[in-house]
Amino acid sequence: MLVKDLIDFEKDIADIFNQAKIRAPIHLHGNNENQLLKIFENINSDDWIFSSWRSHYHCLLKGVPPQQLKKDILDGKSMTLLYPEYKIYTSAIVAGVIPIALGTALSLKREGKNEKVFLFMGGMTSETGAAHEAHKYATSHNLPLEFIIEINHKSVCTDTLKTWNMKKYSLVGKKNVTHYEYDLPWPHAGSGVRVQF
Numbered sequence: 228m229l230v231k232d233l234i235d236f237e238k239d240i241a242d243i244f245n246q247a248k249i250r251a252p253i254h255l256h257g258n259n260e261n262q263l264l265k266i267f268e269n270i271n272s273d274d275w276i277f278s279s280w281r282s283h284y285h286c287l288l289k290g291v292p293p294q295q296l297k298k299d300i301l302d303g304k305s306m307t308l309l310y311p312e313y314k315i316y317t318s319a320i321v322a323g324v325i326p327i328a329l330g331t332a333l334s335l336k337r338e339g340k341n342e343k344v345f346l347f348m349g350g351m352t353s354e355t356g357a358a359h360e361a362h363k364y365a366t367s368h369n370l371p372l373e374f375i376i377e378i379n380h381k382s383v384c385t386d387t388l389k390t391w392n393m394k395k396y397s398l399v400g401k402k403n404v405t406h407y408e409y410d411l412p413w414p415h416a417g418s419g420v421r422v423q424f
């Protein structure tokens with residue numbers, strides 16, 4: 228999977244969405260292809276991924292075939308993609324996957340398995356109590372859980388740091404936390420075009 232493949236996939240989905248052919252919300256990624264390709268160099272097919280409403284790139288990079296992913300998005304499942312066979316799970320509920328990822332990591336440690344859990348979340352999600360508690364528990368218990376914080380500085384339309392009156396994101400720089408910043412080239416949801424069904 229190359230940078231261009233990722234960009235072309237999202238562009239294709241945006242074009243189809245604009246033709247009113249997807250009767251459900253979509254959340255696109257962009258301007259973060261290089262960062263994600265680098266992060267996925269350290270993720271094995273045996274590892275587990277947990278993600279959010281914005282997960283097309285994560286699915287593609289975890290090995291979900293593009294045609295299968297596209298079909299599911301066209302069927303309206305963009306916000307809730309789920310592929311147990313590729314070990315990638317997502318939820319559209321803010322912080323919804325966090326305790327599940329934590330429990331998975333705990334179970335892997337108890338079973339002595341050599342697999343890791345990668346938990347992707349937006350900057351705003353990383354400021355929730357659930358994220359903080361999960362980080363505290365995972366690091367204190369030495370669980371195989373890596374937090375990946377994808378910071379586009381917005382919580383839907385509001386400025387996340389301004390909302391919390393903070394200068395930096397709380398978990399950035401902490402143990403088992405990887406983060407990157409990017410400018411989302413799309414609105415929070417949709418493609419920026421009014422679609423009339």
Ligand SMILES: Cc1ncc(C[n+]2csc(CCOP(=O)(O)OP(=O)(O)O)c2C)c(N)n1
Binds near residue numbers: 349350377379
């Ligand atoms: C429990 C819950 N509350 C509110 C929402 C509405 N909501 C969807 S995304 C979002 C903001 C997420 O921002 P961030 O975590 O930074 O992720 P991004 O979309 O920027 O990637 C909110 C409040 C929701 N999906 N679930």
